[in-house]
Amino acid sequence: MxxxxxxxxxxxxxxxxxxxxxxxxxxxxxxxxxxxxxxxxxxxxxxxxxxxxxxxxxxxxxxxxxxxxxxxxxxxxxxxxxxxxxxxxxxxxxxxxxxxxxxxxxxxxNLSPRNLLKKVLELYEDKGWKPIVAPEMEFYLTARCTDPDLPLTPPIGRSGRSESGRQSFSIDAANEYDPIIEDIYDWSEAQNLDIDTLIHEEGTAQLEFNFRHGDALKLADQVFVFKRTVREAALKHNISATFMAKPITNEPGSAMHIHQSIVDVKTGKNLFSNPDGTASKLFYNFIAGLQTYIPQAMPMFAPNVNSYRRYLPGAAGNSPVNIEWGEENRTVGLRVPASSPEGRRVENRLPGSDTNPYIALAGNLICGYLGMVDDLKPRKPVAGRLGDQADDHVPFNLEVALDMMSECTELREVLxxxxxxxxxxxxxxxxxxxxxxxxxxxxxxxxxxx
CATH class of the missing domain: 3.10.20.70 (Glutamine synthetase, N-terminal domain)
Incomplete structure (x- = not known):
């Protein structure tokens, strides 16, 4: 104090x-x-x-x-x-x-989400491990609308026009919202939020901010504060910002992709890589834990009825509807980005931006932890494009997801x-x-x- x-x-x-x-x-x-x-x-x-x-x-x-x-x-x-x-x-x-x-x-x-994440991190600490995470936050800017029965529409940009069509990675489309983006950056800097890259996502007036990798509890705090920051910046400019998973019909959903690796506390080395640079046994165990327990932990990644509107096979810009894994493959739920051995990590692409960051990170890390301590083995990696058929292992509606989580004894034991x-x-x-x-x-x- x-x-x-x-x-x-x-x-x-x-x-x-x-x-x-x-x-x-x-x-x-x-x-x-x-x-x-x-x-x-x-x-x-x-x-x-x-x-x-x-x-x-x-x-x-x-x-x-x-x-x-x-x-x-x-x-x-x-x-x-x-x-x-x-x-x-x-x-x-x-x-x-x-x-x-x-x-x-x-x-x-125990009901506190922040205490939950701290509890999970203590399990890692007891093993001499430290998770390193990097969240990516997607959200929509919209025109102000006070009638919930009306659909949301894009706000007016600097040009005086509303955005239309797909504008993935467009610099000019992002620059349409420079005034609010500058406030987000300035206010984030004032709060010491470790935001890094900004991109325009696929949806109309959909943006993504990436966070630098770091401590899981600190990043959860920062995402929690960042969501408040974005909404306040939008209000200043008389528009709205929403982190709903699927706020607009026929537009892509918004995700909170989570990149994670595990380091040895004593050496600081990435435990996902062997000394010769190859992928380690713990790396495969972690992926196997995600594949085994994400179906039971799904409400931690998709907690609201709207969350499941992202998982529509064949829909525009839909989230992966599977828990397969692969290297440099965005069609799978668990992507392994190309990197150096020191940067080897797994990206979980299933969580929506509507999740509680403490609970989503806790769920993600406990699934991987169980894979490592129980020496689980992953399925074979997927090369090439995976189809849109939903994975039978994963509950893609809230009712089934809640029932599966309730019945999972392994999650109950640790959470x-x-x-x-x-x-x-x-x-x-x-x-x-x-x-x-x-x-x-x-x-x-x-x-x-x-």
């Missing part, structure tokens, strides 16, 4: 946003004056915020009270002085401080029953709310014909 207090005073911070991510990835917390924050050394929040859905609802009472105290008691949130960021869009000097969640006895609360049951319960609660809404497709095609 002493280090954090010094930083707050040096930066003349007058207000603190005390935040922690919920299951969906929404920032929950309190805003308070700096003096009060320093005096109290943390905040208290109801435990129930960790079971709140995107709609503000909660799981049914049976699950709710099996995971939480019936009195809806408070949990204690402690600030992490390594997860402190400026709020460059605020009107007065403001900082956002990410907090960890503990119970009254000082035990880490804990509390997290698995709580996470699944919030997903079911949101899905039940979704099923109560009648879609425009149903009205258009069924209203007068059935």
């Amino acid at each position: 002493e280090k954090l207090t010094k930083w707050l005073k040096e930066n003349n911070i007058t207000e603190i946003e005390c935040i922690t991510p919920d299951q969906t990835g929404i920032a929950r917390g309190k805003i308070m004056p700096t003096d009060k924050f320093i005096a109290e050394k943390g905040i208290r929040l109801p435990e129930s915020v960790l079971l709140q859905t995107a709609t503000g609802d909660y799981p049914d009472d049976e699950v709710y009270y099996s995971l939480l105290d019936p009195a809806d008691i408070d949990m204690h949130l402690r600030p992490d002085d390594s997860a402190v960021f400026l709020v460059p869009w605020a009107l007065e000097p403001t900082a956002q401080v990410i907090h960890d969640c503990y119970d009254n006895m000082g035990n880490a609360i 804990g029953d509390d997290f698995v049951d709580g996470f699944i319960a919030t997903r079911w609660a949101e899905y039940e709310g979704f099923k109560k809404v009648i879609s425009s497709w149903e009205r258009e095609y069924l209203l007068s014909s059935v």
Whole structure:
């Protein structure tokens, strides 16, 4: 706290946003004056915020009270002085401080997504391993629309026109949004976010920012803050930004591709490569773990009903609908980019940009970890283009995915029953709310014909 207090005073911070991510990835917390924050050394929040859905609802009472105290008691949130960021869009000097969640006895609360990732990283630490990750974040810029029944449209660019057609990697198309892009870069720099490359993706007004590789917990924090940053930058320019997995009909979905490798803590060497530069046994084990456990962990990569709209065989710009692997092959779910032996890594192309970054990274790393400790063997790599037929092993709808995760004893053993049951319960609660809404497709095609 002493280090954090010094930083707050040096930066003349007058207000603190005390935040922690919920299951969906929404920032929950309190805003308070700096003096009060320093005096109290943390905040208290109801435990129930960790079971709140995107709609503000909660799981049914049976699950709710099996995971939480019936009195809806408070949990204690402690600030992490390594997860402190400026709020460059605020009107007065403001900082956002990410907090960890503990119970009254000082035990880490299992329902917390950040605690979950820390728990997974401790398994690696016990082995003398350290994961290195690099997320890629895709999102859409759209015109402001306050009516949820209307489809989203591209915003007006610098030219005064809306974008149309496919503009993959177009520099001119990206430059249409220079004002907002400059704000994203400037605000990210002010927050020490390690963003690197910008590209225009395939969809209309769809952009992708890549992060530099680094520590998994720090990158999860940065992605969490980055999503807030992008949305705030869009609002400044009177447009919107969305990280929905599939926000626009007939346009590509948005992904959070995750690159990962594992290094030896003592030597700093990439454990995916042998001394002679060839791929190591642990490299193949890691891929095998992803292939074995991604089907059961799918809700961690595709948590919302909209997430599964990315996985449409034959659709424009669809995500890979398989968990095959191959070198330099974007048609497989697990791509191995061309690199030096020191840079050998695996890219998981299945997660959507709508995922909670803590949960997606935890899921990705635990699948690979189980492959390494259980000495699993991968399927043969795929050379050439893989067809669009969906992999029978993978659940590409939310209902089946939730059932499979619930029944996976291996994930329960390492992630804990509390997290698995709580996470699944919030997903079911949101899905039940979704099923109560009648879609425009149903009205258009069924209203007068059935």
